Amino acid sequence: MNPIKYLKKNGIKHALKVIYSYKIDAVIRKAILLVSKNSKLENIIVIESHNDFDSNGGAFYRYLIENRYNEKFKIVWLIKNHKPKKLPQNVTCYPLYKPSIKKDYAICKAKFFTADCVVTGKVRDGQKSYYLTHGAFSLKNSKGKIDVPDCVDYILIPSEYTRKIQENQFNSQPQTKMISIGFPIHDQLLKPCEPQLYKMSIDASRKKTIIWMPTFRKGGGYQRNDSRAELPLGIPLVENNEQLYELNQTLKEHDGLLIIKIHPMQDMSTVHIEEQSNIRLLTGTKCKRLGIDNYELLKETDAMISDYSSVAFDYLFLNKPLGYTFSDLNEYKNGLVVDDPSELMAGPIINDLEQLKSFVCEVLLGIDKYEHKRVKLRQKLFEFDDGNACRRLVNHMGLKK
Numbered sequence: 338m339n340p341i342k343y344l345k346k347n348g349i350k351h352a353l354k355v356i357y358s359y360k361i362d363a364v365i366r367k368a369i370l371l372v373s374k375n376s377k378l379e380n381i382i383v384i385e386s387h388n389d390f391d392s393n394g395g396a397f398y399r400y401l402i403e404n405r406y407n408e409k410f411k412i413v414w415l416i417k418n419h420k421p422k423k424l425p426q427n428v429t430c431y432p433l434y435k436p437s438i439k440k441d442y443a444i445c446k447a448k449f450f451t452a453d454c455v456v457t458g459k460v461r462d463g464q465k466s467y468y469l470t471h472g473a474f475s476l477k478n479s480k481g482k483i484d485v486p487d488c489v490d491y492i493l494i495p496s497e498y499t500r501k502i503q504e505n506q507f508n509s510q511p512q513t514k515m516i517s518i519g520f521p522i523h524d525q526l527l528k529p530c531e532p533q534l535y536k537m538s539i540d541a542s543r544k545k546t547i548i549w550m551p552t553f554r555k556g557g558g559y560q561r562n563d564s565r566a567e568l569p570l571g572i573p574l575v576e577n578n579e580q581l582y583e584l585n586q587t588l589k590e591h592d593g594l595l596i597i598k599i600h601p602m603q604d605m606s607t608v609h610i611e612e613q614s615n616i617r618l619l620t621g622t623k624c625k626r627l628g629i630d631n632y633e634l635l636k637e638t639d640a641m642i643s644d645y646s647s648v649a650f651d652y653l654f655l656n657k658p659l660g661y662t663f664s665d666l667n668e669y670k671n672g673l674v675v676d677d678p679s680e681l682m683a684g685p686i687i688n689d690l691e692q693l694k695s696f697v698c699e700v701l702l703g704i705d706k707y708e709h710k711r712v713k714l715r716q717k718l719f720e721f722d723d724g725n726a727c728r729r730l731v732n733h734m735g736l737k738k
Contacts, residue, residue, distance in 0.1 A: 366441040381447035385415040387454045393469035394453045396521035400727035413443045458488030468492045472647020478672045496720040519726030527724040530636040536627045544592040545639040552646035553600035566665035571608035578611045585613035587694045591701035640700040659684035660696040683711035
């Protein structure tokens with residue numbers, strides 16, 4: 338793009354941020370690469386995840402630590418938030434979006450890279466780069482928004498069944514191989530639950546807990562507006578807090594709880610939800626402050642309401658009831674990955690408040706009409722459910738302790 342046009346479109350402040358976050362880093366990296374390109378690679382694994390230490394990258398990292406791979410390999414995290422106060426032996430963190438000589442040295446000398454969201458990737462021969470993705474699969478069409486760069490060697494997919502769809506979605510290069518070995522985060526989903534509800538001061542003895550996780554429609558710092566729908570509360574279906582109160586009464590009658598988990602990319606200025614006695618709001622900031630692990634929280638819930646988001650497929654892996662809100666599908670700019678989404682869904686489509694209340698009631702009363710379809714779809718979409726995805730990834734990398 339022409340520099341003048343770029344400045345007019347984005348402003349000087351944004352341009353300076355880009356120069357600071359990317360351009361200076363690139364210069365440092367090229368300089369280090371120039372003097373080190375003929376030297377041996379070191380036992381370094383560089384990891385990035387969606388919101389630091391979470392998702393597939395976080396689950397794989399915990400496996401490495403639990404199995405003491407950090408005694409031989411230095412693990413370098415590229416983080417977007419604050420550095421943890423305590424880290425295990427041979428683990429360090431560098432800001433993803435700030436220039437750093439030490440960070441760029443690690444990138445130039447690392448043997449392995451894994452990324453869930455922002456791909457750094459290999460910069461020289463001999464390095465291996467894995468795109469783990471931050472969700473197993475998604476109904477929303479993300480083509481053109483998550484193009485995988487040619488510095489990636491391998492992309493994780495849930496099964497051969499999804500290969501063609503995901504090849505099209507990722508717009509991957511011919512040399513990039515898609516491998517079905519399971520997802521590290523699904524290993525975590527199969528382990529005993531570490532309680533999370535108490536961190537929100539929620540009584541876990543309630544009859545049932547439902548989590549509502551809508552995908553983002555309007556991205557805050559990401560300057561994306563994926564839906565033309567007007568959403569007064571920042572979520573679909575519910576148009577005002579009076580309707581939210583109505584939904585709360587349904588939950589109250591059956592001693593149920595609804596947690597509305599806002600997507601971390603959602604522009605929070607669009608969210609206007611008033612918490613109720615049986616409805617709680619959970620944001621990404623609150624998760625960080627309270628130390629809540631989203632995937633551990635999923636295990637503690639009894640059902641999910643979602644939409645086009647990849648998290649619905651992670652929840653499918655748990656084999657629990659799912660409902661899908663499609664009320665703004667016509668206004669959703671991205672569209673879907675298939676013409677007929679019903680073949681990839683195992684729950685009711687929810688288009689209005691009454692249908693939402695009906696789904697909530699069925700969950701709280703233990704009515705599960707889609708269990709059989711859910712089991713069949715789960716078997717089709719997920720090739721592995723043995724809790725050994727991390728082990729297979731380690732073996733694929735050729736890591737030796």
